Amino acid sequence: MLTTNTEFLHPELMDVVRLFGENAPDVAHTFLYAENNFINTVLVGGREYDFCEAHACANELEFKRYAKRFAKLAVYEALRKETGRSMPWGALTGIRPTKLAYAELEAGRPFEPMFEKFGVSPENIALVRSVLQSQEGIYSKEEGAADLYIGIPFCPSKCNYCSFITADISKTGQYVGDYLTALEQEIASCRGLYRRLKSVYIGGGTPLVLSESELGRVLEAAAPFAADAGEYTVEAGRPDVFTDEKLQLLKDYGVTRICVNPQSFCDATLERIGRRHTSADIYRAYEMAQKFGFDVNFDLIAGLTGETCEEFEESVDRAIALSPENITVHTLCLKKGAQLKEEESFLNVERIQEMIAYSRERLSQSGYVPYYMYRQKYMAGNCENTGWTKPGKACVYNVDVMEEITDNLACGANAVGKKIFLHEGRIERQGAPKDIPTYIKKIDGIIAGKRALFGGK
Ligand SMILES: C[S@@+](CC[C@H](N)C(=O)[O-])C[C@H]1O[C@@H](n2cnc3c(N)ncnc32)[C@H](O)[C@@H]1O
Ligand code: SF4
Structure with missing residues (x-):
C-alpha cells in the first residue's frame, strides 16, 4: 500500500512501488517544497528516510517534473535500502x-x-x-517527416502470452472484406499529409494470415506511399502462414524487410504458448525469406511459460547462427490482453535478468549492435525490449516510433496516430477504435480526424 500527501505524485510513486513486486512493503510518503528545496520523507518498515534536493524551477511545469523525479527517487531509495534489492x-x-x-x-x-x-x-x-x-544518422528531427503504419488485426490463432489487440481469424473472418475497404480509404486519405515519408510498416496481428488477394489489396493501397519511402517492412509474422506466393507478392510490391518471428526455437515451448508451429517451420520460413532476398527480423521473448534459461539461451544461439539482419529480444510482459495472467516466471526476476544478460553478451559478440529499446509496465524482471541489428541494417521505422521524432500516420483498428509538434515540444495522439466493426462503422469520422490533425503537415 502507498499513501502520499500529494495527489499528483501518487501514480508515479505507485509505478516505483510496483517495481518491488506484489510483496513490496507499505510506503507512507510526504512531500514538502520550501525555498527551492524538494523535501521527501518516506516511511517504510517502521523506518524513516529523509531526502532533500535543491533546484530552482522556472515555471509550474518544471516544478511538477522535478517534484515527480525527486519523489520517485526518494521512494526508490527507501525501498532499495529497506529490501536490499536494486532494479x-x-x-x-x-x-x-x-x-x-x-x-x-x-x-x-x-x-x-x-x-x-x-x-x-x-x-x-x-x-x-x-x-x-x-541511431546516429537515423535520429533526426525534421518538421513534416512521417512514417506510415498499417494495422492488420487478424491472426491464425491467439498466442496465450500475446498482449496485442488482435483476434483469431476464425472468429473475425467475416469482417475482413469490410475491414479492408475501410482500411483502403484510410490509407488513401494519408496522401498529402507529409513532406517526407521515411518508411511504410504493415504490422499486426499477422498480415500474412490474409489470403493472397486480400494481402494484394493492402499492398496495392500502400503502393503509392511505398514509392515515396526508403524502407518497407511487413511483419509477416508466424512461420505457419508463409507461402512462396505471398512472399512473391511482397517482393513484387517492393517490400524490403519482413519479420519471421520464432519467439522460441524450443518445440515444447512453442506448443505451450499456442503458436501452432514448430522450430522446423521457422527454418523453412527463414529459408523462403532469404530466397526472396528480404532483410529479416526475428522476434524472441525471454520469460515464456516454463522456459528454462538454457532453452532461451539456445534460442538466442540458434537465431544468431541463422544470421538475420535484425533480432529483437522482448521480455515477457503481462497485460490484460494476454491469457496468461498469473505467470510464475513473471516473478522470477533473477532468471529473466540472466536471460537478458546472456542475449546481450552473445549478440554483441556476434556483431550485432542495439539500435532501439523500450520498456513497458509489468515487464518480467523489470527488464526491457531491445532491437539488435547488423551494422547499417537498423529499421528506421522502429527508431522513429520509439524516439517519437516523426509523425506516425497510423491506419487501422486500434492504430494510434501521432502528430509531433517539434517546436512546441508536444505530441498529439489520435486513437482508432479497438473493435473491428466499430472501426468499420466510424471510418468517415476517423479519416476526418486524421486530416484535421495532420492536414497542416
Ligand atoms: C504485434 S506482435 C506481431 C507478431 C506476429 N504476429 C507473430 O506472432 O509473429 C509483435 C511482437 O510482440 C511480441 N509480444 C507480443 N506479446 C508479448 C508479450 N506479452 N510480452 C512480450 N512480447 C510480446 C512478440 O515477440 C511479437 O512477435
Ligand atoms: S504473437 Fe503474433 S500471432 Fe500470436 S496472437 Fe500476437 S500478434 Fe497474433
Whole structure:
C-alpha cells in the first residue's frame, strides 16, 4: 500500500512501488517544497528516510517534473535500502529511457550522471549509450517527416502470452472484406499529409494470415506511399502462414524487410504458448525469406511459460547462427490482453535478468549492435525490449516510433496516430477504435480526424 500527501505524485510513486513486486512493503510518503528545496520523507518498515534536493524551477511545469523525479527517487531509495534489492533501471519507470537521455544531451549535459543518480545499472547505461550511437544518422528531427503504419488485426490463432489487440481469424473472418475497404480509404486519405515519408510498416496481428488477394489489396493501397519511402517492412509474422506466393507478392510490391518471428526455437515451448508451429517451420520460413532476398527480423521473448534459461539461451544461439539482419529480444510482459495472467516466471526476476544478460553478451559478440529499446509496465524482471541489428541494417521505422521524432500516420483498428509538434515540444495522439466493426462503422469520422490533425503537415 502507498499513501502520499500529494495527489499528483501518487501514480508515479505507485509505478516505483510496483517495481518491488506484489510483496513490496507499505510506503507512507510526504512531500514538502520550501525555498527551492524538494523535501521527501518516506516511511517504510517502521523506518524513516529523509531526502532533500535543491533546484530552482522556472515555471509550474518544471516544478511538477522535478517534484515527480525527486519523489520517485526518494521512494526508490527507501525501498532499495529497506529490501536490499536494486532494479536494473533504478527509479526510472518510463517507457523510453533513450528519450530521457536525448533530453539531457539537448540540454547540453551528458546523460550518464542523471542515470547514475537514478540508480540505473552500469550495464543499462552502456546499453543506452550504444543505442544512441547506433541511431546516429537515423535520429533526426525534421518538421513534416512521417512514417506510415498499417494495422492488420487478424491472426491464425491467439498466442496465450500475446498482449496485442488482435483476434483469431476464425472468429473475425467475416469482417475482413469490410475491414479492408475501410482500411483502403484510410490509407488513401494519408496522401498529402507529409513532406517526407521515411518508411511504410504493415504490422499486426499477422498480415500474412490474409489470403493472397486480400494481402494484394493492402499492398496495392500502400503502393503509392511505398514509392515515396526508403524502407518497407511487413511483419509477416508466424512461420505457419508463409507461402512462396505471398512472399512473391511482397517482393513484387517492393517490400524490403519482413519479420519471421520464432519467439522460441524450443518445440515444447512453442506448443505451450499456442503458436501452432514448430522450430522446423521457422527454418523453412527463414529459408523462403532469404530466397526472396528480404532483410529479416526475428522476434524472441525471454520469460515464456516454463522456459528454462538454457532453452532461451539456445534460442538466442540458434537465431544468431541463422544470421538475420535484425533480432529483437522482448521480455515477457503481462497485460490484460494476454491469457496468461498469473505467470510464475513473471516473478522470477533473477532468471529473466540472466536471460537478458546472456542475449546481450552473445549478440554483441556476434556483431550485432542495439539500435532501439523500450520498456513497458509489468515487464518480467523489470527488464526491457531491445532491437539488435547488423551494422547499417537498423529499421528506421522502429527508431522513429520509439524516439517519437516523426509523425506516425497510423491506419487501422486500434492504430494510434501521432502528430509531433517539434517546436512546441508536444505530441498529439489520435486513437482508432479497438473493435473491428466499430472501426468499420466510424471510418468517415476517423479519416476526418486524421486530416484535421495532420492536414497542416
Ligand atoms: C504485434 S506482435 C506481431 C507478431 C506476429 N504476429 C507473430 O506472432 O509473429 C509483435 C511482437 O510482440 C511480441 N509480444 C507480443 N506479446 C508479448 C508479450 N506479452 N510480452 C512480450 N512480447 C510480446 C512478440 O515477440 C511479437 O512477435
Ligand atoms: S504473437 Fe503474433 S500471432 Fe500470436 S496472437 Fe500476437 S500478434 Fe497474433
